[in-house]
Amino acid sequence: MSFDVLQPGEGAIAGDQLLTSTPDTVSWGWLPNAASAPCLTVASGGTVTIDTLSHEGILDDQGRDPVGFLGGYGIKATSVLADAKEIAASNILNGPEDGPHVVTGPIAVTGARPGDVLKIDVLELEPRTPYGFVSSRHGYGALPGELPEGPASVFQFCEVGLAGGRMVSWIGATDGRRACFPLDPFLGLMGVAPATTDPVPSVPPGDHGGNIDIKWAQVGCALYLPVSVDGAMFYTGDPHYAQGNGEVALTALEASLRATLRLTVLSGPTARAAVGSLRNPVVESPGYWIPTGMDVSLDEAMRHCVRNAITFLVERFGFDRASALAYLSAAGDFEVSQVVDAVKGVHCMIRKSDFAAWS
Structure with missing residues (x-):
């Protein structure tokens, strides 16, 4: 590369x-x-x-x-x-x-x-x-008013390279050691x-x-x-x-x-086969279906995401709503997409392999 x-x-x-x-x-x-x-x-x-x-x-x-x-x-x-x-x-x-x-x-x-x-x-x-940057500006982020410390915004410069054949970058500690993390x-x-x-x-x-x-x-x-x-x-x-x-x-x-x-x-049917009746963003990866939920309140974003994940399961696989909720509680992973864009996001990871034997 x-x-x-x-x-x-x-x-x-x-x-x-x-x-x-x-x-x-x-x-x-x-x-x-x-x-x-x-x-x-x-x-x-x-x-x-x-x-x-x-x-x-x-x-x-x-x-x-x-x-x-x-x-x-x-x-x-x-x-x-x-x-x-x-x-x-x-x-x-x-x-x-x-x-x-x-x-x-x-x-x-x-x-x-x-x-x-x-x-x-x-x-x-x-x-x-x-190269790239991670930026932290006053009044924004998950800890506004707390970080960044001091009068200036913080622009973390990051070099890009390879380690073990993988694209990576590094962020350093005060003693010179560096955390190496993968890039996706x-x-x-x-x-x-x-x-x-x-x-x-x-x-x-x-x-x-x-x-x-x-x-x-x-x-x-x-x-x-x-x-x-x-x-x-x-x-x-x-x-x-x-x-x-x-x-x-x-x-x-x-x-x-x-x-x-x-x-x-x-x-028509092709759209319904992909996302059912959902009229908001859905991501599909090789291993997961990923419905989303968004709101200015993180609590409400979570509720929207749960409802959208339930709708996806009901329409795609014929669950009733109670069984879909039970499946999501046992096997779905709800992750916070971001909390910094005024409207916050939550997404749900639904494993495709759980439905490998579905007929």
Whole structure:
């Protein structure tokens, strides 16, 4: 695996089409809505490679100067992404009321209509830089007002490398020893346009997806989202190299990814076979079905997730609701996706192997 800087559009492009992050193809801090015009159109079942861009290193509190900011960590100007420099230098506004995310899209998918489901297969995720950041800012995270300590935000610079053939990074203790942890890249933000012409902020996730920050949406997995507008109007951003459930600092290990995705429209019986009547995000990995629940209250997010997991089991396998609840209590794992995005997330891990003998 190479850890060279992957500049926009350079190198192998695995998808049928390429979408790079430019001032014309991104919004900064806001999501596409029903009034947005697509910057690309793909056929259902088509693949697209997207050069996503992390917001870390280009934000106002980092000087909106990626060359200067990254230079403070020993990164040469030639190792700074060209799209980071272009977007930071553009006239796109990004103020304190805006979200931080650079959102690439939207992409219209031919034939998608309200009531359908968009299936997003994650085919490839390729690191674009050999470094990233975990950020902790005052007033945010799981411990606002407690951490970070001191007057300044904390930007933890992380190098990326290999250990035992696995992509890893390190964070050090005060005595110089370092914890080595594995990297499992995923896109923290994948969504479809909600049926509104009102501005849609990028931070809180919802039934449209968006900033769901579910770490299991990795290569080989699929995300199912309910379509609310013609064309679905898919978008993505907030690339991560690694994240612990909860994302307690505020960010995970954030860095830019080249993502290749397949976008497929599911309608009628095909959509129902995938997610039943659920009209909120569902992740599917090789080993798990992963329904979700979201709310500003973590308690309510948990309740939503339990109800959605029950609905999935009742509709997919014919459980009654009481038996589905019993199964989830005995065998389902409920995990906190994140607690830092205003709307908190919980997801449920339902093992596929438990149903291997199902007929």
